[in-house]
Amino acid sequence: MAADTVFGSSHVLDSSSSTSSHPLSPGAGVVPAIENVVSTVNLGCTLDLKAIALHAPNAEYNPKRLAAVMIRIKEPKTTALIFSSGKMVCTGAKSEQQSRLAARKHARIIQKLGFDVKFNGFKIQNIVAAYDFTFPINLIRLANSHFKFSVYEPELFPGLIYRMKQSKIMVQVFSSGKIAIAGAQKRDEILKAFENIYPILMSFRADK
Amino acid sequence: MVYCNNCSRNVTGERVYDGPLCCTFCGKVLEEYNFASEPQFVKDSAGLSKLSGNFVKSVQDISDSRRRTLDKAFDDMRCMKDALSIDDYSDDVVETARRFYEIALERNFTRGRRSELVQAACLYLACRQKKKPFLLIDFSSYLNINVYELGSVYLQLCYVLYLAETRDLQKLIDPSIFIHKFTNVLIPEGNDEVVKTARDILASMKRDWMQTGRKPSGLCGAALYISALSHGLKCSKSDIIRIVHICEATLTKRLVEFENTDSGSLTIEELTEKEKELRTSSLTKKRPNTGSKEASIHEVLCKHMEKKPFAYGLCEECYEEFMKVSGGLDGGSDPPAFQRAEKERIAKLSIEENAKSVSGSPFASGSEKPENIGVSEGATNQAAMDERDNDKLPGVDGSDDESDNFSDIDDFEVDGYLHNEEEKHYKKIIWEEMNREYLEEQAAKEAAAAAAKEASMANYDKCPEDLQAAQELAAAAAEVVAKSRKERQQKRAAEAKKAGPAQTAAEATRRMLDRKRLSSKINYDALEKLFDEPVAPEKPKKQRNESHSDEKEEKVSKMGKEEGDLVDKYDDDNDEEGDEGGTFDNNLDFENEVYDYEDDYEYDGF
Numbered sequence: 001m002a003a004d005t006v007f008g009s010s011h012v013l014d015s016s017s018s019t020s021s022h023p024l025s026p027g028a029g030v031v032p033a034i035e036n037v038v039s040t041v042n043l044g045c046t047l048d049l050k051a052i053a054l055h056a057p058n059a060e061y062n063p064k065r066l067a068a069v070m071i072r073i074k075e076p077k078t079t080a081l082i083f084s085s086g087k088m089v090c091t092g093a094k095s096e097q098q099s100r101l102a103a104r105k106h107a108r109i110i111q112k113l114g115f116d117v118k119f120n121g122f123k124i125q126n127i128v129a130a131y132d133f134t135f136p137i138n139l140i141r142l143a144n145s146h147f148k149f150s151v152y153e154p155e156l157f158p159g160l161i162y163r164m165k166q167s168k169i170m171v172q173v174f175s176s177g178k179i180a181i182a183g184a185q186k187r188d189e190i191l192k193a194f195e196n197i198y199p200i201l202m203s204f205r206a207d208k
Numbered sequence: 209m210v211y212c213n214n215c216s217r218n219v220t221g222e223r224v225y226d227g228p229l230c231c232t233f234c235g236k237v238l239e240e241y242n243f244a245s246e247p248q249f250v251k252d253s254a255g256l257s258k259l260s261g262n263f264v265k266s267v268q269d270i271s272d273s274r275r276r277t278l279d280k281a282f283d284d285m286r287c288m289k290d291a292l293s294i295d296d297y298s299d300d301v302v303e304t305a306r307r308f309y310e311i312a313l314e315r316n317f318t319r320g321r322r323s324e325l326v327q328a329a330c331l332y333l334a335c336r337q338k339k340k341p342f343l344l345i346d347f348s349s350y351l352n353i354n355v356y357e358l359g360s361v362y363l364q365l366c367y368v369l370y371l372a373e374t375r376d377l378q379k380l381i382d383p384s385i386f387i388h389k390f391t392n393v394l395i396p397e398g399n400d401e402v403v404k405t406a407r408d409i410l411a412s413m414k415r416d417w418m419q420t421g422r423k424p425s426g427l428c429g430a431a432l433y434i435s436a437l438s439h440g441l442k443c444s445k446s447d448i449i450r451i452v453h454i455c456e457a458t459l460t461k462r463l464v465e466f467e468n469t470d471s472g473s474l475t476i477e478e479l480t481e482k483e484k485e486l487r488t489s490s491l492t493k494k495r496p497n498t499g500s501k502e503a504s505i506h507e508v509l510c511k512h513m514e515k516k517p518f519a520y521g522l523c524e525e526c527y528e529e530f531m532k533v534s535g536g537l538d539g540g541s542d543p544p545a546f547q548r549a550e551k552e553r554i555a556k557l558s559i560e561e562n563a564k565s566v567s568g569s570p571f572a573s574g575s576e577k578p579e580n581i582g583v584s585e586g587a588t589n590q591a592a593m594d595e596r597d598n599d600k601l602p603g604v605d606g607s608d609d610e611s612d613n614f615s616d617i618d619d620f621e622v623d624g625y626l627h628n629e630e631e632k633h634y635k636k637i638i639w640e641e642m643n644r645e646y647l648e649e650q651a652a653k654e655a656a657a658a659a660a661k662e663a664s665m666a667n668y669d670k671c672p673e674d675l676q677a678a679q680e681l682a683a684a685a686a687e688v689v690a691k692s693r694k695e696r697q698q699k700r701a702a703e704a705k706k707a708g709p710a711q712t713a714a715e716a717t718r719r720m721l722d723r724k725r726l727s728s729k730i731n732y733d734a735l736e737k738l739f740d741e742p743v744a745p746e747k748p749k750k751q752r753n754e755s756h757s758d759e760k761e762e763k764v765s766k767m768g769k770e771e772g773d774l775v776d777k778y779d780d781d782n783d784e785e786g787d788e789g790g791t792f793d794n795n796l797d798f799e800n801e802v803y804d805y806e807d808d809y810e811y812d813g814f
Contacts, residue, residue: 054636061639063646108619134553136546139420153345156359158421158545175420176545 025199032131032181032194037099038094040125041109043086044118050071052082055113058066071106079101082110086117096187104196127184131194133177142173142204162197169193173201209298210238220299233297274313281309284328292346294335304334308369317368321361324351329362333371339382341389343425345453383424384410390432393451394443405476406435408483409466416469418462421545425452430462438476468547656685714738 019138046157049069053061060070068081078092080103090106100122111117139160143152150173152160159180162171169189172180184190209218212231216620221229221238229239248260285302288294295301307328318326328347335342344362348355387406391399409431413419429452436443449456457775467473474482498765575780663678686699704719717738 039792050639054639055632057631057635064644132549132553136417137420138417151363152357153363154419155423155425156356157362174545175417176549178549 025195030192030198032129033178034095034127034129034190035180035189036126036128037094037096037124038089038091038126039093039096039099039103039123040087040089041103041107041122042118042120043088043110043115044120045086045115045116047082047084047086047110047115049082049084052110052113056109069077071104071109073102073109076102078106080106080158082106096127099124124185126182127187127190128180128182129184129190129194130180133179133201133205135173135177137173137177137201137204139173139175142201146200164193167193171197173197212236212238215296215297219297232299277313278306278310281323281327282306284324285309285331285664288328288331288347288350292342294331294340294342301331301334301338301340304337305330308333308365312365314370317365325353325358325361326365328358329365332358333365333369340404341385343386343453345425348451355766383414383419383427384564386424386428387432390451392427394432394436394447395441399439399441402432402435402439402441405438405480406431409434409485411483412467412469413478418465418469422462423454426454426458426462428452428460429454430466432467433459433463639691652685656682659685 032170038106049061049063049067052069052071053059056069056071058072061068066081066085070079070081072079076093076098078090078099080091081089088103088106090099090103094100103122104119107117107119139152142160142162143150146162149164150160150162159174160173162173163169167189169181169183171193172182179201181190181193184193210221210229210231211217212219212221212234214234214236215231218230219233222232223229226243226245228241230237230239249257251258252258282302285305286299289299289302290296305327309327312326312330328351332342332344332347344359345355348358351358384407387403387410391403391406395402406428410427413431430447433443433445435450445456445459448459452459593646659678661680663682666678716769
């Protein structure tokens with residue numbers, strides 16, 4: 001599948017196939033860069049968190065604050081939260097394959113500590129991507145014209161939060177021209193959201 | 209709303225006891241008619257007395273408890289309004305807020321949220337609509353809650369009230385409304401000049417796009433500071449910080465940003481001149497240049513559907529409003545956030561260029577070069593790793609063949625992530641030291657569980673003394689352990705469910721006291737002796753308890769408490785774990801009294 005290749009270089013993909021009639025649609029190869037992938041997996045057995053915390057050097061376990069062990073590995077640079085029920089959350093990876101690889105590495109660590117782990121139900125829960133438009137965006141104007149989708153409360157958060165009606169994807173737009181797309185479970189959801197928001201923001205570009 | 213000539217404005221009048229109408233602010237009597245509310249009788253033509261007026265079917269569309277909730281909310285909101293001095297003269301804002309609250313109630317928005325949060329959010333929304341200069345931070349500091357928590361409740365409220373759908377430009381805050389308020393706080397005598405200059409400064413800030421993404425209070429603070437200083441008034445940064453609710457670093461940043469804009473280099477007179485010019489020129493209402501990339505819009509995006517679009521897809525009125533709020537889109541077009549991003553981009557570009565030039569030459573000399581090499585190496589490593597990624601996981605599309613043996617993971621690397629024996633030992637010591645409290649709690653819990661188990665085992669053997677001892681032990685251990693409130697509550701709820709109605713008044717009283725959490729201050733032995741009579745439990749409880757309650761009333765009143773309503777409250781049975789024990793809170797605050805009472809009073813028995 002074409003989606004397996006590293007994101008930035010995908011040029012065959014759908015970014016130009018749909019809504020290409022719009023003059024402001026993103027050209028070929030203009031795609032946001034994925035910054036974070038969050039995934040969960042079930043290791044299939046109960047775990048003794050104290051034993052894990054004591055045997056691994058980069059494990060943190062503060063039972064009063066959170067009932068899970070936090071283990072970090074260097075390659076791919078990720079953090080995993082491991083619960084006593086055997087479920088694990090893996091965050092910090094830069095792509096879906098890396099997230100899977102990292103989850104497997106974490107599971108292997110637990111396996112070496114003597115637990116009978118499996119790798120059930122690996123699922124990507126959230127993908128976060130970022131993109132830089134390199135021109136300033138007037139958030140007030142965006143909030144006025146797209147009031148149905150945008151929430152802009154400068155007292156609470158400096159960015160404007162744009163939620164599409166048809167999907168549950170959320171885009172944060174900042175006045176510096178950078179955006180963050182979050183809430184997707186698959187890569188093409190991100191691409192679709194990006195395609196929707198790109199012409200809107202390009203039309204706001206001020207000609208100096 | 210009637211006019212009070214003492215306050216010289218319209219006020220909400222208040223009519224006390226159907227009598228004269230008074231001003232709510234100064235108390236002056238505005239109208240003096242007395243109204244009677246009894247039914248009136250008139251004689252008709254035949255000389256028969258008839259009731260004057262018509263019968264009207266009772267229009268009670270909301271239940272009593274709902275009305276009570278609304279009234280309570282109204283009172284709370286009024287208190288909030290007074291505390292923040294939002295509007296001393298009328299209840300308009302609170303009326304609007306009350307209507308929001310009603311709708312929120314109907315949509316079940318108050319369930320699961322603290323009512324004061326919902327009230328504050330409704331009041332803040334009403335202030336926004338009436339353009340009253342109040343920030344979310346004011347409300348959150350009055351209620352002592354996190355401003356972001358209140359903010360999220362407010363956003364959800366907007367969603368529930370469908371306010372997102374309305375094409376309402378006014379939802380966005382215009383920082384200029386705050387200037388007047390802040391100036392009056394800073395300079396109690398009031399100073400129009402300062403206000404005007406501050407407004408001008410703010411308008412120029414808006415044009416330079418300093419406003420996007422910023423809290424309105426920060427900009428106001430900076431504008432006010434500059435304007436006050438330029439008029440010769442002595443005000444320090446800490447004064448401004450106190451009034452405007454921002455920190456010194458933010459204020460400094462805003463001042464620096466303003467300095468960097470074009471208007472920052474003008475003197476005050478030049479600035480005022482420029483603003484006056486702009487204001488007069490905008491009166492000619494020329495259409496702005498919208499730019500070539502914007503598609504032609506034939507219908508307006510604002511709520512005035514029948515008008516034609518003037519600019520940016522808004523009708524004329526809304527366009528004026530938009531210009532006032534945001535300062536327009538021409539001009540600076542250079543928000544400081546964008547400037548910072550640009551600087552970072554340029555810095556990154558220069559690093560990359562250096563790296564490219566360095567990797568061309570074989571040797572790296574100089575201190576900054578190794579960094580750049582690090583960067584470029586990192587980039588190449590990343591690319592290489594990605595390739596390795598793709599080679600390593602050919603069957604990644606959902607197949608779990610290698611799932612359980614993890615043979616694809618490099619063992620050597622994983623071993624590096626595990627401790628050897630010595631490290632394990634040390635880590636154990638360190639961790640136990642750091643988490644000592646938690647371990648102690650766990651140990652106590654286990655001890656209690658073991659004791660309880662023993663108790664149940666002893667129960668099994670049906671041995672009375674051991675049973676009692678084990679029960680006491682279990683009870684004591686359980687007491688020690690159940691420190692957390694949640695556990696105690698759960699325990700109480702479980703016990704209440706298990707135990708059923710109380711057998712004696714003593715037990716009922718004790719239960720009620722336990723529930724009301726006064727247990728540490730009550731001497732239970734005294735309580736036992738209180739009801740120490742040869743009571744046969746078969747006797748009807750009701751009578752017993754009523755006479756008990758009478759006796760109890762006497763005793764309590766003899767203890768010298770002023771709570772006369774205790775007599776009323778103690779009418780019902782003691783069996784039910786009702787709310788009548790509420791007054792007990794006030795009465796049994798003092799340990800001594802309980803003890804003294806025990807000594808002095810002699811129970812006469814029945």
